[in-house]
Amino acid sequence: MLVFRLRFARSMRHILLSFLLLLFGGTLAAHAQSDATHPPADELSIRWGVETNRVDDGNRFRSSFTIANHGDVALGTTHWTLYFNFSRQIDPASVTAPVRITRLNGDFYRLEPDADLPPIEPGDQLRVTVEAPGSVIKRIDAPAGFYVVFKDAEGRARPPAVVSDVTVEPFTRPAQTSRGPGDTWPVPTPATRYADHRSLTARPPDAEGRIVPTPDSIHRRPGAFALRADATIRYEAGLAAEARQLAAGLAAALGRRPRTTRTDSAAAITLRRAEAPRPAVDTASAEAYRLTVDPETGITITGATDAGVFYGGQSLEAWLPVAAYRAPSSPVDVPAVQVLDAPRFDHRGLHLDVARNMQSVAAVKRLLDIMAFYKLNTFHFHLTDDEGWRLAVEGLPELTRVGGRRGHTLDEQAHLMPSYGSGPSPSPEASRGSGWYSRADYLDILRYAKARHITVMPEIDVPGHARAAIQAMEARTRRLRAAGDTAAARAYRLRDPADTSDYESVQGWDDNVMNVCRPSTYRFLSTVVDELRGLHEAAGAPLPAVHVGGDEVPEGAWAGSPICDDYIARTEGVDGADDLFGHFLGRFQDTLATRGIAMAGWEEVGLEEADHRSATTTPNEALVDDDVQPYVWSNIWGGGTEDRAYRLANAGYDVVMAQATNFYFDMAYSKHPREDGYYWAGFVDTKAPFAFVPFDLYKSADRTRMGHPIDPDTAFADQVRLADTARNNIRGLQGQLWGETLRKPDRMEYMAVPRLLSLAERAWAPRPGWATLDDSGALRARRAEAWTAFANRLGHRELPRLSIRHPDWSYRLPPPGATVEAGTLRANVALPGLAVRYTTDGTRPTATSPRYTAPVPVPEGATVRLRTFDTLGRGGRTVTVPTSP
Incomplete structure (x- = not known):
């Protein structure tokens, strides 16, 4: 229903204007309609709110935009366009006012006045209602990044201006906080x-207990060792870095940094490695350690490797009284103890998406500090996606100059369009939508992580989620063509200009899939991988695997590409566009293997071609022995894919469990409207990672994403169980910090902690006794x-x-x-x-x-x-x- 309100005084002005038009004729009319004067953007306000989520039996929602003019001149009927981002797909036919709302691509929209829209006079407002599929129940769901582009009388666009006065109406009524009749989660x-x-x-x-994650065994002893501010840390050869890290950590409790030495036999703390076969450490894990605090002889940390010594140091810091950190003093009485410890899983990871919203080097280091203290050892660095490319690559400057910036544009010649409310300015100083890591930045992060025994695994998300790279290489193509170098222009192009494929990604993009039939695509990927390999070698940091993404390739990609038609016709084993995804993975895996690098990817990389877009799970047997590591995420309770991790592990894949229901830290902690985060997989509180049972994940299920109780004894009767022989194929656990809502560093930290501590507990600590019980x-x-x-x-x-x-x-x-x-x-x-x-x-x-x-x-x-x-x-x-x- 049209909701379009104008005040009585405004109606009277229109009557007067009509009289004047009749009196003075066309000259005045032309002047009145020139519409070249507008109120400044800071005199406009926008109010958005949800009317109801119960349209069409709960399958659609209705919301409203109210544009108010607080200025001294009218907002005219032409010469202005409002731009914004919204993660829902507005139905253009549902718009109830004389305006047009068009989704340009992804989540980027424009709102334009129709010809019959009367001016919005000073003090007046325009209310527009719209409908879209799905529901919205949180403040974070609101459209964002509003800005307006005015034109002068000659139709020339002025610089975009941000509308900063934006209000999201509170969610108070059940029709606003419920996702439909099946939603039983309470607010x-x-x-x-x-x-x-x-x-x-x-x-x-x-x-x-005093240590998180919980050690394998702790034996308390009588007494305590007095650790003084003038304490010395003695270390064996090769452990200087671990000694420095421990000294820095202890300084927070002692008030000064202990001295480190190779020679002082009377040192208060001794760091050493165990000799083969590691008699001092009762486990074969390379990360095992023994921490001994003796009231008389001091503190000894023995590690199976450097990493074990480092983790023993973290446990010593955790073992100190918290009061020592509140008021650093000397001495600190360290309770006598012997800790024997080793991790349950080799892979204990955290994923950070910086493509959707950029995080600074300092913010990444802060996250690495917390990871290291809680013994997480893999930093999955999601560097590229549709909305941003964040790593500088030598020889391909457009990747960051174009693909690393977002701002107002209608042709994306210079940078990408706004996403996730990033606004009109492409400057990294103005928006988290822009920015990238220079080679020096990336080296700095690698070295920082290495010193904390964290492996950085970069992700270059392909062949879908690749829009930033595609647009960047189109800019490169234009530049080199203009310079007359046609051959070079083709060298790294990632799209087929004649492609008429009709598809849409989950995030709404219609042009985000690399063309996997072009030789230039593989040249591009080889160049990027070589850049990564060179950076890791320069930092002395391992690069055991590159994560290639491989997720959410939309149906219809490549079906209209003449280049792919030709490629399919001359390539044995490729019978159609549906075969290209698996074929691409095989070729890219070969590229990595020749460089001694394993391929990691989201779960789709381990599935048969026909299954990677569906709930069906048939492992791709062809890649089982090719060192391909799937990270399994899609286990929405009741969704039908809960057993995907076990099917892949049983087939022989090394699997990382990254389940959305327990480890997606971009999900909201609760249903409260002001608790920011997504909720398509449910709500993930601090207890969710703690409650996960890796070898029988069905025991982790309590409620569906809509809040309905689950009886794990019956709900998963038809689901595949993990074979005892496949337990070693579960490499570990990983939390995910997707970046759509991480618009500031404090938001990243808020979403990470305290959930990160529960993840660390479940990834490191021994299997808890409660997880072995069969009675739910x-x-x-x-x-x-x-x-x-x-x-x-x-x-x-x-x-x-x-x-x-x-x-x-x-x-x-x-x-x-x-x-x-x-x-x-x-x-x-x-x-x-x-x-x-x-x-x-x-x-x-x-x-x-x-x-x-x-x-x-x-x-x-x-x-x-x-x-x-x-x-x-x-x-x-x-x-x-x-x-x-």
Whole structure:
């Protein structure tokens, strides 16, 4: 229904204008319609809100844009266009005002006035409603990146101007917060959080262990060793870097950095390797270590390798009292102990997508610091995607100059179009949509990671998700053609200009797939791989694998390419466009293998050609023995692909478990509208990674993505189980930080922690006893007990220490649960030990507000507000608790 409101005064102005037009004729009319004067962008505002998610039985939603003019002149009927990004596909036929809304590509839209749109006079507004498939239930779903382009009287476009006054209306009604009739997830309230957390009883800080992830065995001993500020660290040959890292870490507790030496036999701390067959370490793992704290002789860390020594040092830092970090002093009494430890899985990874939103070198290093402390050893660096190419490659400057920048453009000659609200400016200083790592930057990251025993695995996402590279190489082609070098112009081109293929990717792109039939495509990939190999060699950093993506290639790609038609006709074993994906992977795998590099990819790389776009899972037997490593992500509970990891592992593939339901850290922590993040795989709280059972993942399932309870004893009866003989094919676990919503470094940190700590626990620690139980009720009860212990450890020790060691880190502080009944406030928090502070006068709690420690009487009619705080006084989201029914 058309919703188009104009005020009475505006109608009177139109009557007067009509009279003047009749009086003065065409001259005045021409002047009135020149429409060359507009209010500045900062005098416009936009308000967006969801009306309902219940259109078409919950399959569509309706939302509205309200454009208000706060200036002194009218926003005319022509000569302006509003641009924005929106992750939903607006139905053009649903637009209810005399404007046109067009999706240009991906999530990029423009809104233009129709000829019969009256001017929006000062003080007036235009309301436009639209519909789109799906639903929107969160603030983060809102359209973003609004800017306007005005034209002068001659039709020349002025520079784009950002509309910064943008408001997202609150989500308050069930029609706004429910995804449809099948959505049973409740929106969290203080009362529901309080009920959920009541079982999380607070425990003494030292009752639940001191090291995360939990070591294989800890034997406490009487007494303590007094570690003094003048302590010396003695290290064996080859362990200087590990000694320096440990000294830097201990400085935060001792107030000064211990001296490192090769010769001091009286050193307080000794670092050494075990000799073969490693008699000092009771395991064959290359990352194993033994940490011994003796009250008389001091501290000894023995590692099977350099990495083992490093991890022993991290455990020593974790073993120190948290109070030592709060107030560095000497000596620090280190409780006597012997820790024997080794990881459960070799691969303990974290993925970071910098293509959608760029993260600085400093931000990446901060993330590597946290990874290293919690013994994660693989940094999956997602460097390229449709929306950005982030690595400089020698000889291909357009990759970063064009593919590494986003801004206002209608032809993408100089840079890519905006995505994810990145705005009109292509400058890296103005937008997270632009930026890249120079060769020096990448080397810096590699060396930083290597010093912390983290392997950097770069991802170059192909053949889909490749739009940034395609557009960049088109720019290169134009440049060289203009210079008359036709041969060079063709050398790295990635598209067939005559291709009429009709497809659309999951993210809405219709031109994001490399043409895999061009020789130039493989020349391009070889050049990029050689660049990566050279950088890793220069840094002395391993490059055991390159992740090639391989995911979400849309149906229809290559079907209209004459180059591919010719290639198919002359290539044995390729009978049609549907065979090209697997053929491409084989060719690219050969490229990597000749350079001694393994191919990693998302799960699609291990599937038969016909299955990589469907829920069917037939492993591609041809690549099993070719060192191809699938990372399995699509296990949405009830979606039909839950057993994909096991099918691939049973077939012989080395599999990394990266399941969206438990390890996608771009998912929202909860359904609360202000809890940013996606939710297509459900909601992923801090407990989700902790609850994952790698060798029987069905035990991890509690509810579907829409909140319906799951009985794991019956729901997966037809799903394939992991064969005992295939357990060694599960290489490990990995968390994913996809970048669509990571528009600032603090958002990256918020989404990563504390979930990263639960991932580390499950990837390193021994298999927990509760995971072995077959009765689902008993398993859930025992798991709840284990989670209570772990949650206490996070709240009492890990997050307070993180605040002190990394005071600028913006990890998530869970909002409190609370209720007021019979005039008494009761409150709790998901991670016991974190401070909850409150007010009863309606003001926002601060770090000096009273701390909740026991039930509090509150006067009738009071407005009670609470926030969770860290040890440095940083507060989380404020919650308000009703004090009357």
